[in-house]
Amino acid sequence: MSKNLSIVNKDLKEERDKINFNVEEFTNWFYGGAEKVKEKKYIENYFLSDKDLNLELDTSYLSYKDKYEEAVRRSIVVYKKLYKLHNEMGGTHEDFVKIMENLRFTMGAINPEGNPFVLHFSMFALTIMNMTNDEQKAEWLPRIFNCNILGTYAQTELGHGTYIQRLETTATYDPKTKEFTLNSPTLTSYKWWPGNLGHTVDHAIVMAQLYSQGKCHGIQPFIVQLRDSETHKPLPGIDIGDIGNKVGFQTVNNGFLGFKNVKVPYKNMLMKNSKLLEDGTFIKPKNAKLNYGTMVIIRVHMIIDAACRIAKATTIALRYSLVRRQSPINPNEIEPKIIEHITQQNKIFPGIAKAVVFKCMADYLTKLHLSITQEGNTGNLARMPELHALSCCLKAVCTNEDAKTVEVCRLSCGGHGFLRSAGLDDVYRNSTAAQTYEGENTVMLLQAARFLIKSFNEARNGGSLTEGVKYLFDFIGRNGKREIFDNSINGILRAIQAAAAGRTYIAWKHIEDDKRHNSIEVATNLAGVHLTKAAELHGYVCLLQVGIEEIEKIIRNVSPALGLVFKNILELFAVDLILNKIGDVIQHVDISNEDIEKLEKQMETLFKFFRTSAIGVVDGFDFSDPIIDSTLGSYDGNVYENLINAARKSPLNQEDVNRTFHLYIKPFMKSNL
Ligand SMILES: CCC/C=C/C(=O)SCCNC(=O)CCNC(=O)[C@H](O)C(C)(C)COP(=O)([O-])OP(=O)([O-])OC[C@H]1O[C@@H](n2cnc3c(N)ncnc32)[C@H](O)[C@@H]1OP(=O)([O-])[O-]
Ligand SMILES: Cc1cc2nc3c(=O)[nH]c(=O)nc-3n(C[C@H](O)[C@H](O)[C@H](O)COP(=O)(O)OP(=O)(O)OC[C@H]3O[C@@H](n4cnc5c(N)ncnc54)[C@H](O)[C@@H]3O)c2cc1C
Numbered sequence: 001m002s003k004n005l006s007i008v009n010k011d012l013k014e015e016r017d018k019i020n021f022n023v024e025e026f027t028n029w030f031y032g033g034a035e036k037v038k039e040k041k042y043i044e045n046y047f048l049s050d051k052d053l054n055l056e057l058d059t060s061y062l063s064y065k066d067k068y069e070e071a072v073r074r075s076i077v078v079y080k081k082l083y084k085l086h087n088e089m090g091g092t093h094e095d096f097v098k099i100m101e102n103l104r105f106t107m108g109a110i111n112p113e114g115n116p117f118v119l120h121f122s123m124f125a126l127t128i129m130n131m132t133n134d135e136q137k138a139e140w141l142p143r144i145f146n147c148n149i150l151g152t153y154a155q156t157e158l159g160h161g162t163y164i165q166r167l168e169t170t171a172t173y174d175p176k177t178k179e180f181t182l183n184s185p186t187l188t189s190y191k192w193w194p195g196n197l198g199h200t201v202d203h204a205i206v207m208a209q210l211y212s213q214g215k216c217h218g219i220q221p222f223i224v225q226l227r228d229s230e231t232h233k234p235l236p237g238i239d240i241g242d243i244g245n246k247v248g249f250q251t252v253n254n255g256f257l258g259f260k261n262v263k264v265p266y267k268n269m270l271m272k273n274s275k276l277l278e279d280g281t282f283i284k285p286k287n288a289k290l291n292y293g294t295m296v297i298i299r300v301h302m303i304i305d306a307a308c309r310i311a312k313a314t315t316i317a318l319r320y321s322l323v324r325r326q327s328p329i330n331p332n333e334i335e336p337k338i339i340e341h342i343t344q345q346n347k348i349f350p351g352i353a354k355a356v357v358f359k360c361m362a363d364y365l366t367k368l369h370l371s372i373t374q375e376g377n378t379g380n381l382a383r384m385p386e387l388h389a390l391s392c393c394l395k396a397v398c399t400n401e402d403a404k405t406v407e408v409c410r411l412s413c414g415g416h417g418f419l420r421s422a423g424l425d426d427v428y429r430n431s432t433a434a435q436t437y438e439g440e441n442t443v444m445l446l447q448a449a450r451f452l453i454k455s456f457n458e459a460r461n462g463g464s465l466t467e468g469v470k471y472l473f474d475f476i477g478r479n480g481k482r483e484i485f486d487n488s489i490n491g492i493l494r495a496i497q498a499a500a501a502g503r504t505y506i507a508w509k510h511i512e513d514d515k516r517h518n519s520i521e522v523a524t525n526l527a528g529v530h531l532t533k534a535a536e537l538h539g540y541v542c543l544l545q546v547g548i549e550e551i552e553k554i555i556r557n558v559s560p561a562l563g564l565v566f567k568n569i570l571e572l573f574a575v576d577l578i579l580n581k582i583g584d585v586i587q588h589v590d591i592s593n594e595d596i597e598k599l600e601k602q603m604e605t606l607f608k609f610f611r612t613s614a615i616g617v618v619d620g621f622d623f624s625d626p627i628i629d630s631t632l633g634s635y636d637g638n639v640y641e642n643l644i645n646a647a648r649k650s651p652l653n654q655e656d657v658n659r660t661f662h663l664y665i666k667p668f669m670k671s672n673l
Helices: 010-017 023-031 034-048 064-089 094-108 118-131 134-145 286-325 342-377 384-412 415-419 424-436 441-460 471-478 487-515 520-526 527-556 561-582 582-586 594-620 639-648 660-672
Strands: 153-154 169-172 179-183 203-212 215-225 238-242 255-259 262-266
Touching: 010 594, 023 594, 034 064, 034 094, 064 094, 064 118, 064 384, 064 415, 064 441, 094 415, 118 134, 118 153, 118 203, 118 215, 118 262, 118 286, 169 487, 169 660, 179 203, 179 215, 203 255, 203 582, 215 286, 215 594, 238 384, 286 424, 342 527, 342 561, 342 594, 384 415, 384 424, 384 441, 384 527, 441 471, 441 487, 441 527, 471 487, 487 527, 487 561, 487 582, 520 527, 527 561, 527 639, 561 582
Parallel strands: 153 203, 169 203
Antiparallel strands: 169 179, 179 262, 203 215, 238 255
């Protein structure tokens, strides 16, 4: 996608002229190589240049129903093109994955309030790929791939989203008819939230309690047809609809769903993990949590999504801050670019560093997921809990940071940041939705904390620990003594590790003390605040540790000039982190006031160095104008022209006098009250 060809604002041009590294080299890193960047640009342009999409239409002014209908129309334009492109590329599975990965960015520009088919290509397809036996794969995958059926993932109910063991939908097996009967026995058992469910899809993976031979065997996945394939009418016994207006995700078509004696054939229970014999005998899976597998994959994918949202928000905030001038620092001088206010740098620069470190983490976690899944395929499930804990922890920490950072970026754009046309509202809504879906973040941190407490017990008893929590040994080895602070990157890592281990110890001790009077479960609940803090700190340890390892590798492989930028970014991330967590650090690390002042000074020095590179880094994220979709963040930096042009497009500005004047305002003004 070519950059906007209009004349670039001179302040922004001046900034770009000072960039002292190769921006393209950074872009190649961010997308995994020059070839991938080429592919991304090609795919983006292939879709976004299609006039049928009618991207000129600002859908934010449409009604709820019109928004949905336009989102469906646009999606179908995209998917038709997707299949055409896929054929042109060679039609392999890898080609499909390549297109889908790149569509992730593009789809946001096409349907800014969400994609009414997103679940079909993600959770629905993934569950069928990963939880079915070979016959089921052969039956369903071609139909899914060809979109002959469209599906979603229906797990959450009105009464339960977090505690999925207590879902209430039932699937009762009858060996005589070889059918399951699905029922929603209570109002709270209605499925509630599944994306695309309301009016878009005709099938769903339904998570339901399996009853067979008079016993409940826990939640199992079933593939269920919900609507007639010709008329799209709900099938008998299916009560289905849209859940209504939300904070965001307006075009995702989240739905509700109730069952009344709905028959589902035997072959529709997904049987890779748990099995049910035709006579109704249940065979347990090797690990009952295997049925949670799709959630784990999506949580892993959510890290790169968080990185990209931060990258987009900081691109907007930084470009705007380089062209906006306000408030002279020196009363006699001209008004500076607002980035010259150090507090503005403090708002934006650490965010840019987070986008880079989260990207490193996303790459690391994707590789780890792949290797643990391969082990799982050979029957070795030993590392599943580790992956579960890590993905829960990072999903929570990264999406919490994401929402916080995007909001800070909005604030950093002052009043204009509050405009829809600034482009930060959809990013924020998506960030905050991600804090809840795929596992509410407090709950995710508590899952990670379970692993930490187990590991802490293991460490105390001299057992073995997985690589990522070995720092607990150091804490135990210090025997109550505090970690001595040293002001290096590894020193900062050790300080955050000491804080995480110390907080884990406090939580552990809290539980041990309370256990004397309470059950372990009650004691664990009472320690909840400490547990979430420990898990959060552990998440930062992982981010910094992986950031250090990955960036050291990157520095070895890029030009010295870009290497310096990466070094600067890593230090920014580390120093910002320790300053933000200083309360926790002081509790467990021997750190003096002078050390803290030194860190604060170091931050200012880092800002000074990053001041010239920052624009190169955000340009290097390479969001084209249609993707950034922002009056404040376009490549040319012509924000004031963009703002007035966007305002003129308001539906209210299409006429001089609105009819409410004659209908209400004038009579009111003339009425003399
Ligand atoms: C576009 C947007 C789309 C959005 C879609 C959605 O939101 S879809 C809806 C998304 N919905 C959600 O995300 C719902 C969120 N809720 C959940 O995922 C689950 O209810 C839970 C994981 C919180 C608890 O589950 P539970 O009550 O069954 O478990 P428990 O607490 O009794 O015991 C914990 C033990 O289980 C272990 N373990 C658990 N999972 C795994 C795993 N995957 N692998 C391995 N192990 C796992 C864990 O290690 C621990 O081991 P320990 O310490 O005993 O040795
Ligand atoms: C935009 C969006 C899209 C979604 N898409 C889908 C989808 O496609 N398919 C699907 O099945 N679901 C979907 N969901 C549902 C989502 O997964 C759940 O909302 C989520 O898992 C949280 O569950 P809950 O709503 O029951 O929250 P609750 O668990 O009721 O949370 C309420 C509060 O209780 C606290 N709490 C609950 N349990 C505990 C605990 N054990 N310890 C401490 N605190 C606790 C939470 O921290 C929170 O503060 C979606 C949700 C959203 C917002």
